[in-house]
Amino acid sequence: MTTNVAKVAGISAGAALLGLGIPYFTRIAPPQITSFITDLPVAKVPLSLPFLKNNTGSEPVSTKAPFSCDTSHSYRTELVSLDPLIIYIHNLITPTEITQLLQAGEPEFAPSKVTKGGRQQNTKERTSSSAGLPEDNPTVQCVLKRARNFLGNMFRDGWDEMGQPQLVRYTTGQQFTLHHDWFASPLWADDGSWNTWNRLASFFAILEDDCTGGETYFPFAKSIVAPGPKGEQPGITQRESGGGEQQKPLWREHEDGGLAFRPVAGNSLFWINLHPNGTGDTRTKHAGLPLESGQKTAMNIWPRQYYAYE
Numbered sequence: 318m319t320t321n322v323a324k325v326a327g328i329s330a331g332a333a334l335l336g337l338g339i340p341y342f343t344r345i346a347p348p349q350i351t352s353f354i355t356d357l358p359v360a361k362v363p364l365s366l367p368f369l370k371n372n373t374g375s376e377p378v379s380t381k382a383p384f385s386c387d388t389s390h391s392y393r394t395e396l397v398s399l400d401p402l403i404i405y406i407h408n409l410i411t412p413t414e415i416t417q418l419l420q421a422g423e424p425e426f427a428p429s430k431v432t433k434g435g436r437q438q439n440t441k442e443r444t445s446s447s448a449g450l451p452e453d454n455p456t457v458q459c460v461l462k463r464a465r466n467f468l469g470n471m472f473r474d475g476w477d478e479m480g481q482p483q484l485v486r487y488t489t490g491q492q493f494t495l496h497h498d499w500f501a502s503p504l505w506a507d508d509g510s511w512n513t514w515n516r517l518a519s520f521f522a523i524l525e526d527d528c529t530g531g532e533t534y535f536p537f538a539k540s541i542v543a544p545g546p547k548g549e550q551p552g553i554t555q556r557e558s559g560g561g562e563q564q565k566p567l568w569r570e571h572e573d574g575g576l577a578f579r580p581v582a583g584n585s586l587f588w589i590n591l592h593p594n595g596t597g598d599t600r601t602k603h604a605g606l607p608l609e610s611g612q613k614t615a616m617n618i619w620p621r622q623y624y625a626y627e
Contacts, residue, residue: 384417386459395551397568398538398576401600402589405567405578406467406522409585410460410616415524417456418616422448422484429485429493432500442494445605448484450616457482464520464618467587471517476623478514483617484524487531493605495536499590499597503624511626515591519601520618522585528611533586536575537600540568553581577606580613591622 393407410418425448430437450457461479465472472479503513521533544550550566568578578586590601 384413384455384459386455386462387411390463395542397540397542398535399541400539401535401537401598403535403538403576404587406520406585406587408583409463409520410522410524410583412583414456414460415582417454418450418460418484419524419614421454421457422450425449426484426486431496432504442496444491445493446486448486450482450484452481460522460616461618464620467520468518468620471589472620477517478621478623480516480619480621482619485615485617486525487528487605487608487613489608489610492607495602495604497590497597497599497602498619499601501597503595506623512623513626514621514623515595515597516619517591517622518587518589518620520585520587520616522616522618523580523582523613524616525612525614526580526582528580528608528613530607530609531580531611531613532569532577532606533580534571534575534577534604534606535588536571536573536602536604538576540570540576580615595622595624 390411392409395405395407397403397405426446427448428439429443429445429447431440431443432438433440452458452461461482465479498516498519500515503515506512506514540550542551550569552564552566565579567581567584568576571577588601590598592598
């Protein structure tokens with residue numbers, strides 16, 4: 318019995334030494350010997366040597382609580398424009414969700430592209446960075462479900478899709494000139510069928526607002542909200558670094574006509590891109606005005622309306 322244990326221990330020690338020595342053996346052995354070593358499929362994983370571990374304590378355990386979707390989360394809406402229809406949503410996304418969404422998208426940021434002629438390409442009109450979000454991420458699923466519920470019977474379950482959401486980030490000087498989110502010609506479905514789709518509506522939710530400038534501008538929007546007695550627009554109270562408070566408008570009338578919306582973290586704009594007959598509404602043209610300083614990050618959600626092949 319003792320002899321067998323000794324043999325097993327010897328074999329284990331020899332295997333461990335061989336595993337440790339392979340990377341260095343190739344440097345000192347003759348080429349005819351090392352030629353077969355470099356072709357070995359050595360796994361790129363840490364070598365487990367139990368006898369070198371500190372067994373005085375257990376392995377560290379993560380104390381980070383898993384994300385839990387707050388299904389009771391409430392938000393408030395304001396009808397801003399009727400033609401085109403634009404709704405302002407207060408507190409659509411919670412601070413916790415913002416943190417999780419930024420973490421999920423951070424590694425994926427790359428120069429933004431636009432779709433022209435069915436092909437994605439870089440253009441000087443859009444100079445931001447974008448990151449696709451994983452649809453299986455719990456936080457992404459939570460926010461998408463909230464957006465889907467907002468759509469009500471506009472969205473046909475089992476036929477339409479929420480689509481893959483996207484983060485977009487602007488830094489100083491970056492912008493997205495006037496454009497619309499719908500496609501002039503519907504795109505083919507990803508499943509290889511003859512069905513097509515277009516972007517039914519848009520959610521543009523702000524995640525980071527530590528910036529100046531960078532308003533979202535709709536030149537054809539007309540506010541139905543009456544200004545205050547001194548001409549002031551709806552606003553929110555923000556605490557300044559010096560301890561004071563300042564009333565800042567959520568949107569303003571742009572000098573060239575239309576409305577410009579200030580980025581506020583957690584809040585979102587919503588608008589409908591398509592007419593009832595499925596054609597695009599040209600009045601939804603909008604722009605991300607140049608960022609003067611800081612950083613703005615937002616989340617795009619583009620629900621897809623599908624059309625059966627005829």
